[in-house]
Each structure stands twice: as C-alpha cells, then as structure tokens.
C-alpha cells in the first residue's frame with residue numbers, strides 16, 4: 302500500500318499521528334510539501350509573537366481522541382504565555398508549529414519502527430493520472446509518484462482581492478506572515494484593514510505591538526467583530542452531540558434546525574439556562590454597536606453560563622456532521638445567520654479583545670461598517686463606507702476565503718482529479734471524493750458548513766482518513 306499525502310500542514314500531521322497509532326500492514330507514505338513550513342502550513346509558520354493561537358489548549362490537540370495531547374506537550378512552557386482572563390496559555394502560533402513538528406516527527410519515527418517507509422518530497426503536486434488501477438501524482442519537478450491512496454490536505458483558498466487593488470503600492474493582499482506583511486507599513490500611516498474577523502484582529506494587535514501610531518480602521522460590511530472566548534469549563538455536552546443528532550434522525554426521519562435547537566434547549570435546561578436568552582443575545586449581535594458589544598463580551602469572559610460555550614464547541618464538532626443531514630431549506634435558514642454564527646464559532650482570545658478595546662477607547666482604532674469601495678488615486682487610497690469617503694495610506698486585506706475555496710497552489714491538481722472522475726466539485730464549493738482512492742481533508746472538503754475548519758475538526762477528519770486508508774489495504 303502506497304499512500305500519498307498532498308500537503309504537509311496540520312491535517313497531514315493529524316493523519317500521520319492517527320496512522321502511527323492504528324495497527325495495519327506496513328506500507329509506504331509519501332508526503333508532498335513544497336513550502337519551508339513543513340508540518341506547520343501557513344497559520345503556524347514563523348511569525349511575530351503577537352500572532353497567537355486562537356483557541357485554548359484543550360481544543361488545540363491534533364490527536365482527536367486525546368484533549369490533553371497538546372497541553373501535555375506544552376507543559377511548563379505555557380506559564381510564560383498565560384492569558385489571565387482566560388485562565389489558560391495562548392502561545393504564539395509559531396510555538397504551536399513546534400508542537401506540530403514534534404508530533405509529526407514522533408509519528409514518522411513510530412511508523413518507521415513498525416516497518417513503514419516514509420518519505421517527504423519538497424515539491425508541489427501539480428497533476429494526476431490513472432495508471433493500472435493506481436494514481437500517478439506528478440510533482441512540480443516533473444517526476445511521477447505512483448500511489449494507491451491519496452489524502453488531499455492542501456488547506457484553504459487564497460485571499461480574494463475584492464477591490465481589484467492588485468499590486469498597488471501600499472496594498473497588502475495576503476497578510477501572513479505578518480512579520481513580512483507589516484514590515485513596510487510606516488508607523489504613522491493611516492491603515493485600513495479590510496475585514497473584521499480573526500485575521501483582522503491579528504493585523505490590528507500586531508500593528509499595535511509594533512508601536513503603530515497612525516489611525517487604524519476596520520472596514521467591513523456589518524462591522525461585526527468575533528465574539529470573545531469565555532473561560533473553559535470541564536462540562537461536556539450530553540445532548541448536543543453526534544449521538545444526539547443520530548437520535549433526532551431516528552425519531553423524526555430528518556434533521557432540522559428546530560430539532561437541533563431542541564437538543565440545545567435540553568442541554569441548557571439541564572444547566573438551569575434558557576435557550577431564549579441565548580437567542581435574544583445572538584439576534585442583537587447584528588444591531589449592537591460593535592465596541593459596546595465587545596466591552597460586554599469582555600465582562601462576560603468568566604460568566605459561568607454554558608450557553609455560548611456549548612454552541613462554540615458544537616459548531617466545530619457536531620455541526621460538520623449535522624450539516625450533511627440537513628435538507629437544503631434548513632441549510633438556507635442557517636446561512637441567513639452565517640455572520641453571527643461564524644463570529645460565535647470562532648471567537649477572539651481575551652488578550653486580543655482587551656487590546657482591541659484599548660485601541661477603540663483611545664480613538665486610534667475605529668470600526669467602519671457598510672464597506673462599498675476602495676480606489677487608489679494620486680498616491681493614496683480612498684475608502685468608501687456608510688460614513689462616506691476617507692483616505693488611507695495602507696490597505697491590508699484580512700478577508701479569508703470561505704471553506705471550499707480551492708487554493709491557487711492546488712488548482713491544476715484539483716482540475717486533474719476532477720477530470721479523472723476521482724473527485725467531484727460541489728455546487729456550494731469544495732470537492733468530494735468520487736472514488737475510494739481519494740480522501741479530502743480540511744477546508745477543501747465540500748458539502749460541509751460555512752464555518753472554516755479548526756484543529757479539532759481537522760484532527761477528527763485526519764483520524765477518519767487514516768482508518769479509511771488502512772481499510773482499503
């Protein structure tokens with residue numbers, strides 16, 4: 302059995318770790334990764350210390366069935382990175398990259414000890430062809446690698462240039478690594494950040510950490526900021542689980558939003574809470590003044606109520622499963638509230654929330670909603686939003702592509718796999734396997750919800766892929 306893993310980021314690490322822990326007939330694994338950031342992908346590559354992981358340790362474990370795996374690796378190192386409001390360590394993402402490297406190296410050592418051959422090829426896979434029941438992967442250096450099973454772990458799409466600013470001087474089209482992107486930003490310049498999600502938060506806190514003195518504007522359609530993480534609690538959901546969704550299906554013959562809400566209502570009732578309170582708060586997210594809401598969210602970090610915590614966890618663990626069972630009309634109901642759902646599912650860490658609030662309060666940072674246009678004229682940008690037209694010296698694109706977007710680096714490969722009939726494109730984006738030899742892991746996997754994958758989701762998919770690959774041998 303020859304396995305080709307295309308892409309060497311976190312998804313590949315989760316897969317290798319799971320493969321090393323399964324028992325099966327040893328074969329060969331080849332990992333293809335062209336970048337310098339082997340095992341880290343773009344998110345966890347070397348960058349500024351202000352670029353932090355976005356989640357507490359319990360949900361950063363790349364081993365899907367061991368919540369303590371990452372926390373144990375971090376050990377005493379974590380104390381230097383304690384987020385006091387969260388009560389948990391939040392390390393620079395590059396430090397998390399070391400954990401991924403460590404985990405991958407251990408998995409490879411284990412696989413080799415068990416008789417596997419493991420190779421890493423530092424080249425992109427650009428094409429695929431069928432050959433005697435197997436798949437020939439063509440790398441950028443023109444070589445062919447014939448494999449039996451392919452795991453496509455190429456990550457998410459490339460940021461879209463919404464205002465066609467191209468290579469205009471002062472426009473940063475792709476923010477990561479921020480160490481490079483912000484290097485040329487003059488400290489007194491007027492900066493507009495496009496977007497108000499987690500990437501925009503990274504940009505703002507990193508500008509501040511570099512001592513930026515100029516005005517910073519957060520330009521977006523709605524002005525909505527990510528919610529703020531609350532202190533983790535030990536309680537695990539008992540109703541809002543994959544088994545809970547299975548029971549709904551068995552009972553009602555279908556899964557609906559109301560059925561899922563029923564699970565959440567039962568979960569909250571057990572804790573003495575009312576779902577209607579949560580719904581009222583979430584409805585207000587669309588109309589609340591963003592800075593006032595941020596302030597309230599910071600005040601609620603230690604709030605013991607479980608409601609928002611349950612929703613956050615479920616959006617990464619139960620939602621990917623439930624989404625596939627929802628009829629299209631029910632998916633449309635959720636898509637209509639996608640902005641709020643994303644901001645709850647992927648909150649910002651307290652240390653960043655507090656920094657943002659300080660910057661808002663000082664007047665250096667301002668939210669600008671109703672983004673309309675950005676043009677470059679006479680050496681400056683004009684940024685048009687609901688409050689009119691304003692100039693900017695620098696514009697940083699912090700809008701992430703939606704899940705299902707094909708990364709530019711894998712476009713030709715995806716065309717080839719679809720052309721071979723091994724993969725099928727999905728109408729809502731992404732691709733799915735159309736052949737038992739292909740497995741799609743991470744954001745490129747089609748048919749899933751609109752929330753981008755996080756480490757727990759990727760770890761779970763990696764483990765499922767390891768089992769499927771071994772079952773095929």
Ligand SMILES: Cc1cc2nc3c(=O)[nH]c(=O)nc-3n(C[C@H](O)[C@H](O)[C@H](O)COP(=O)(O)OP(=O)(O)OC[C@H]3O[C@@H](n4cnc5c(N)ncnc54)[C@H](O)[C@@H]3O)c2cc1C
Pocket residue numbers: 307308309310311312313333334335336338341342343344345353354355356360361424425426427454455456457477708710711714742743744753754755756757759
């Ligand atoms: C900026 C950012 C920060 C994030 N922070 C967090 C966080 O703190 N917590 C959390 O839970 N989730 C976070 N996420 C979400 C998730 O954890 C990451 O997106 C995760 O790294 C995805 O892993 P991946 O392996 O699917 O993709 P990636 O990490 O992007 O890795 C894909 C790899 O595939 C390679 N590749 C691409 N094309 C080819 C090709 N043709 N041939 C060979 N190789 C190829 C790329 O070079 C890359 O190394 C973050 C996401 C982003 C974008």
